[in-house]
Amino acid sequence: MCSLLCICGLLGGALAQAGVTAERTRVIFPGESHETSLLLANLNAYPVLVQTWIDDGALDSTPDTAVAPIMPLPPVFRMAPGERRSLRLLFTGGNLPADRESLFWLNLYEIPPSESVRNLTPEQARLVVTMRTQMKVFYRPKDLPSSPEAAARKLAFSVRQEAGRAVLRVENGSPYHVTLANLDLRGSGQGQVLRGDMVGPFAHLDLPIEPQAVTGKNQVVFTWLDDDGNTREDNAPLH
Template sequence: MKHTFYQRAVGFFIGCLFLMPAAYSALSLDRTRVIFNDEEQSATVMLMNQNAENPFLAQSWLTDDRHNKVTTPLMVLPPLQRIEAKGYSLIRLVKTEQISQLPTDRESLFYLNVREIPPKTDKPNVLQIAIQSEIKVFFRPRGVKPAKDEIWQEKLIVRKTGNTFQVENPTPYYITVSGILKQPKATRANPASLLKGNAFMVAPRSTLSVEVNDGTVDRFYLYYVNDYGGHLELPFTCAQNQCQPAIRK
C-alpha cells in the first residue's frame, strides 16, 4: 500500500514538472567564448538582464579545464553583482601573479560560469530556479599569436580506423568541432551527420578519437568554431585512411 502511494506521489510530481513552463534565462552574455590575449591586462564580457520588471543578482566564477573552481591565475571581478531590469554590466577577467605558471607555447582553457539569482517572491507555491551559463575562456600567450587571417583549423589531420576518426590537432590552439557532415549544409536542408556524438574540442598538440556512422567516406565537411563564435565549413578529402582539408584558393 505504501509502495503504491509512493508511486502515485512520484508520478504526480513528474506530471507537474511537465506542466511547468520552460525555464527562461533572464541574464545573457554577449558572446559564447572569450579570447584573453596575454598582452592585455584584462578581458571583459557584457552581461545583460533581459527581464523588463525585476533585477537579478549575477554570481560569477572561473573553473579550469577539469571544471575545478579557481581564483588563480585568472580571477573574476566582481564575483557578485546586481543588474537592474533591462540593465547591463561588465564582468572583468584579470590576471594574477600566478599567470607566469601557464604554458607559454600553447593556449590554456578555462570556463566562465554565471549563475543568475532571481529576486525573492512573496507569491505562494512558486518554484524559483537559478539558471547557470558557461562559456569557454582561452588564454592565449604571446608566443602563439596567430598571423593575420591565419586559419589554423586547416592544419587538422583526420585518420580513419574503422568507424573511428582520429582527429589530430598539431597547433597550439584549442579547436572546437561543431559537426561533421557527409554533404555541405548549403546543398541540403538536413545533411546526414557522420558524428555519433555531439560537438567536441581537441586540445593543442593532441589527438582525439571520435566515433562516426560511416568510416568509408572519401570526403566530408567539418564545421569548426572560430574566435568570434562563427561556425565555418572546412571540406576534407581522404587518400586511403588519411584525410586532410581541401584548401580552397
Template sequence: MKFNKKVVVPMLIGLLIAASGVQAAVRPALTRIVALESDKETPIKLINDDKNHDYLVQSWIEDQQGNDKGLPLILTPPLFKISAGREGRLRMVILPGKIPQDRESVYWLWIQEIPPVSKSKENQLQLAVRTRLKVFVRPTDLKEKSADTLKALTWQVSHEGGKAWLVAKNPTEYYASFSELSVSSAGKKLPLAGKNTMVPAKGEARYALPAGVGGSSQLNYSLINDFGGDTPILHQTVTF
C-alpha cells in the same frame, strides 16, 4: 567577502538548479571569451533581458576538470546585482607567468542568475539558471594565427575494440572546436558522436564513426571562430 558557489544564497527562496531547458534572463553578450595575457584585464559584458526585474549574478571559473582552486585567473565581482533591462560587467585578470606560454589554455566561465523573491506569493518555485561558456586564455608570444587552425588539422583512421575511429591531430597552438563534424556515405550525411569534444592545442582527439560507414566516404568539418561564428566547411575523402 568570498562566496561559495555550492551554497544557496540566503536571499533566494525556492529551487536552485542548472536548467538547460529554461531561458536565462541574464546572458553573456558573447558565446565565448578570448582573453589575452597582454591585456590588463578582459571585460565580459552581461545583459539582463528581463525588463521588469533585477537579478543577482554569481560567477566563477573552473578548469576543464571542474576545479576552481588555484587557477591563474581572477574574476570580479563574484556576486553583483544587474538592474532590469540593463547591462553589467565582469572583469577577468590573467596572473602573469602562470599560464603555459607555448599554447592557449581553456577554462569554463559559469554565470548563475538569482531571481528576485516574489512578495505577492508564498512557496513560489523559482529557478536560478546557470550558463556556461568557454574562456580561451592566450599567452603573449604565440607565433601562429587562430584562423589557420582549420587547415592545419590532419585526420587518420584507426581501428580499436571492433570500432572505426577518426583521429584528429592538431599541431597548432590553439584549441579546435567543431561547428560541423560529419561523414557523407551512401548519399547520407551522418554526424560524428562527440562533436563537442575539442581537439587540444598540440594534441589530438578521436571520434567514433557511425555504424554502417565503410569504404570511401567524405569527411565534412568546420570550426567555431574567435567571434562565435563558423569557418567555411572543408571536405576530405577518407577510407575506412
C-alpha cells in the same frame, strides 16, 4: 566567505531560463594583457543577483573551490531589468604554458527575486530558482605561431580501429583549441554526420563511426567556431 551558490537550491532547468547574457559566446584573453572585459545584459523583466567565478572545468566547482589564474570582478553584483554592465577579467598570474592556449570556464550564476516563484508549489517555493551559465575562456599566450583559422584548416582526419570499433580521428597539431560543430563524412560509402567536440592543442579527438560510413576515397566537410563564435565551413581529405 560562503558563496551564494552554497546557500541557494538549484531547481530544474525547465523552470529556469538564463536571462543574463553576454555579448560573446567565448572570451579570448590575450597573453600580452593583464585585463579584458565582457559586456553583460539582464534581459529579464526583473532584477537579479549575479555571482561570477572562473574555474578549470571541474563540474562540482564553486566560488570557494575554483582554481584559475583569472579573476572576474566584481564577483557578486545586482543587475536591474534591462541593465548592461561590464565584467572585468583580471589575470592574477601563474605558470601557464607559453607554447599553447589554456582553457578555463567563466560561470555566471543568476538568482532572481523570490517574487518570481510565487506560482510554484509551497515545497518548490522554498528553493530559489537559479540559472548557471558557463562560457569558455581561452588564455592565448603572446606570439603563438600561425592563427586559429589556420589551425582549423590544418586538422588531419583519418579512420582507424580503436578498442575494436571504427573511429574518426581528428588530429590538431596546432597550439590552439579548435571547436568543431559537426562533421559530414562524404564519399563512396554511405556517409555519416557526426556531432563535433573540441580538440585541444597538440591533441586528438576520436569519434565513433559506422564501419560502412567510409569506403574508398572520402572527404570530411566540417564546421568549426571562430573567435567570435561564428560557424565556418571547411573540408579536408579523409585518410
